[in-house]
Amino acid sequence: MNQSKNTVPQGGRGEEQETRERILAAARQLMAQKGYRGATTRKISELAGVNEVTIFRHFKNKECILIELLEEMTEIRPALERAICAETSDVRSMLMNYAEAYYNALVERKEVLIICMIEADNHPEVFDLLSRMPQTADDMLSQKLQEMHEAGHLPKGDFNIAAHMFVSSFFHAFLGRHWVKVDCVIDIPTLIEGTTDILLRGIDNR
Known part of the structure; x- marks a missing residue:
C-alpha cells in the first residue's frame, strides 16, 4: 500500500509534532491539578518525558503554552x-x-x-x-x-x-x-x- 503523501516520515516533523503534543498534554494535566503557577516547566518536562530545553525549543515561555491550549480549546x-x-x-x-x-x-x-x-x-x-x-x-x-x-x-x-x-x-x-x-x-x-x-x-x- 502506498504511504499517504501527508504522512511525515519518522525522524522528521512527525516526531517534533508528537513531542509538542506531549508537552501540551502534560501542561493541560498539570495545570488542571496544580494551577498555572504550580505547573512549572520542570514538572511539565518530567511528565512529558522531555527536558526543559526541549520545551523552550517549542514554546517561548509557559504563558505561550497556556495561550496555545486556550486557542485549541x-x-x-x-x-x-x-x-x-x-x-x-x-x-x-x-x-x-x-x-x-x-x-x-x-x-x-x-x-x-x-x-x-x-x-x-x-x-x-x-x-x-x-x-x-x-x-x-x-x-x-x-x-x-x-x-x-x-x-x-x-x-x-x-x-x-x-x-x-x-x-x-x-x-x-x-x-x-x-x-x-x-x-x-x-x-x-x-x-x-x-x-x-x-x-x-x-x-x-x-
Missing part, C-alpha cells in the same frame, strides 16, 4: 455546526440540540477554562481568547434563528438578544457546577428543555 464552531447544520423546520429540536452541544463542549474543556478564568486578570489576552466561546455560540445561534425566520419557521424577533440569553443560561450553569461548585436543583436536560421553551414563548409573544 476555544474552537467550538465544528461541534456547534454539527448541532444546527441540518435543514429543519423544528426550531425546538434545533435549540435543544444546540444547547446540549454547547454545554458538552464547555464540560469537555472545563480544566483549561477554569484555569484561564483564574488567570484572566493577569493575562488580558487569555480573557480575549476565553470570550470567543460564548461569542461564537451567540453569533452562530443568532444567525440560525434569523435564517429560520426568513424561511417562515419563526416570527420576527430580536434574535441577537434571544441567542445571548439562551447561551448565557448554559455558560452560567457550567460555572455553577464546575467552578463555584454550587448545588443545583435543576439538572441539565431539564434546564435545556425549560430554557428552550421560554425562548420560544418569548419570540412567539412579541
